[in-house]
Amino acid sequence: MMKIYRLLTADDTSAFCHKVTEALSKGWELYGDPTYAYDAANGVMRCGQAVTKEADVDYSADLKLGQL
Template sequence: MKLYRFLSADDTSEFCHKVTEALNKGWVLQGDPTYAYDHAKGVMRCGQAVVKETEGTYTPDIKLGEQ
């Protein structure tokens, strides 16, 4: 099955660590990163889609971050 996640966080090293952790767990970048200004918080936010091929059958109760 193919899994999809969209990672997001403020534009800090936290976001880079989140993406790095996913890559080290076998996730693969999908498309370009995105950036948007969060007016409520007054900060830039980053996002990156990642995908992963894995065994099994998809069900909505799969905890994607644990894959």
């Protein structure tokens, strides 16, 4: 078993909450506190949330983490 890590990010809209909720529904677990920061280049607030999941796979840089 290997622990998989992802950092989910998106603009501060309901789409971000849906992205996190979808990950949780697929067995991912919240890891740490969410982040919230102003993206000056695009003039929007951005959110981030780390998630982890135990997976029975060997590590490869080609892993599609969102598909695990």
